Amino acid sequence: MNLRQSIFQAREMLLDYEEKRLDQQRQDLVQRALQNDSETQRTLNNIRKGLELAQEFSKIQIEDDFNQYLQISENFSSTLKKYSHFKNWAPNYRMAGYIFGIFCSIGLAIYLVPADVISKLKVRPQDEIVLSVVKNDSNPSKLSDDPETRDAQLLAAQNMDSDDENDSDNASSEESSGDEGIVAANTNENQNEDNTPNSNLRSKTPEPKVQAQNEQAKAVTNLSDKKQEGYVYRGTMRISDLDENSKLITEHIKSLGGEKAGEVDLGWRKDNKGSYYHFTIPESHFDNLQEFLHKMYPVKFSKDPHPRIMPDGQIRIILWVERVQ
Amino acid sequence: MGFIPTRELSRKVYLFFLLQILDVELSTQLAQIVLSEMKSKLDQSEDTSEYRDDYCLKICFETYQAHLKKIQQARLKNLQSKSEQIPWKDHLTQLSPLQIQIWNRFSRQARQDEISSLLNTKILGFNEEDVSEAQGISLGTLRFRLARATKVLGICAEAET
Numbered sequence: 310m311n312l313r314q315s316i317f318q319a320r321e322m323l324l325d326y327e328e329k330r331l332d333q334q335r336q337d338l339v340q341r342a343l344q345n346d347s348e349t350q351r352t353l354n355n356i357r358k359g360l361e362l363a364q365e366f367s368k369i370q371i372e373d374d375f376n377q378y379l380q381i382s383e384n385f386s387s388t389l390k391k392y393s394h395f396k397n398w399a400p401n402y403r404m405a406g407y408i409f410g411i412f413c414s415i416g417l418a419i420y421l422v423p424a425d426v427i428s429k430l431k432v433r434p435q436d437e438i439v440l441s442v443v444k445n446d447s448n449p450s451k452l453s454d455d456p457e458t459r460d461a462q463l464l465a466a467q468n469m470d471s472d473d474e475n476d477s478d479n480a481s482s483e484e485s486s487g488d489e490g491i492v493a494a495n496t497n498e499n500q501n502e503d504n505t506p507n508s509n510l511r512s513k514t515p516e517p518k519v520q521a522q523n524e525q526a527k528a529v530t531n532l533s534d535k536k537q538e539g540y541v542y543r544g545t546m547r548i549s550d551l552d553e554n555s556k557l558i559t560e561h562i563k564s565l566g567g568e569k570a571g572e573v574d575l576g577w578r579k580d581n582k583g584s585y586y587h588f589t590i591p592e593s594h595f596d597n598l599q600e601f602l603h604k605m606y607p608v609k610f611s612k613d614p615h616p617r618i619m620p621d622g623q624i625r626i627i628l629w630v631e632r633v634q
Numbered sequence: 635m636g637f638i639p640t641r642e643l644s645r646k647v648y649l650f651f652l653l654q655i656l657d658v659e660l661s662t663q664l665a666q667i668v669l670s671e672m673k674s675k676l677d678q679s680e681d682t683s684e685y686r687d688d689y690c691l692k693i694c695f696e697t698y699q700a701h702l703k704k705i706q707q708a709r710l711k712n713l714q715s716k717s718e719q720i721p722w723k724d725h726l727t728q729l730s731p732l733q734i735q736i737w738n739r740f741s742r743q744a745r746q747d748e749i750s751s752l753l754n755t756k757i758l759g760f761n762e763e764d765v766s767e768a769q770g771i772s773l774g775t776l777r778f779r780l781a782r783a784t785k786v787l788g789i790c791a792e793a794e795t
Contacts, residue, residue, distance in 0.1 A: 321781070324781035359783070359785060365733065371644070376644050
């Protein structure tokens, strides 16, 4: 170990040397450094002065009055000063303070915010919505996922805008000749037997319609006047050999330029009880179609008003071909 | 009856804050907080001889840390004042003006942890092991800081004389 290292180490041990805490070996090291280095000696002198001064400071006493003041008033003033700081509160009280502060803030906000601002945040009354909902026949939320069933539901919904009396009459007359019967009514009949959603549709739809008509009579009248411009042909047939004749009817309709007007294809089978045709055809071919169908059954078509408007030269036909046992 | 702090204990606690903060009002307040806390906690134990120096030191250091921001502001304000305007000059009449000046100089030149080490061991007379445990440092670190503080105090004393 060289002299510089020993002096450096000795300076670090001066306090221990002064307090006589060193072993003999280290003590000799410090003494050698003190002999050889004046800076080390000066540091030792400073340490000695510091210790003397610290000794004088240790004799400081406080007055009795002040001491009593510290002891007597500690329970009240110190507690008061201590808990004047929110951070010094107990955790439970601090949490209660936070909650109280939040409620006060909310109450203050409600008190200060003008009432008209709050009223603007309210939802508008539903009378404006009811009108559009009622008049929307093809509400997707009510339709079945099955395309075949969906078209029948659409048909049922459309028929609800037509004469309700016809629907109720046809629902009761199952065995009538059916020439003047409306297809949709029979369709609804069959659907009511088997298809619960359609029956629900029938049961539910009239109510909001009635409400809307009572509440918004003028508006409904205006709207319905506009929707009365369109029309649909409805007819019913009863034949025995359904399978063969359905194919013939389908082919003939297509040959005359007919195309399906709804979701289901031409000749959609409803539980093997009949075939359903919902199609558009050029108006000029309507007579040809009637002649063809008359060979199978003396069908008569009724022209009913409907909101759906077809392009000029095109007509829309709903034909129900029922199987006769 | 409960725990009653002795005069010696009150003195130590008060000087612990006064000689570090150099502010009479704040030191009084913090000393009262420490003594009340000690009283409340020791009253829960039936035997008052449970009091120990390390317990007192622990509460002192915790209180110091809890009010650190306020302490630093007060300390800074008092250190910047001139020697004739030392706020606590008249409070400790046993100290001469020179000694007070030396301590003021020492408070400006030494680090806070060194001042604390010197104060707790050499002035207040606490055990070094208790001080190191309360501060959360090793004994060697405490001795190192003590040595530096003692040297600086000696240098300040030489400068003022």
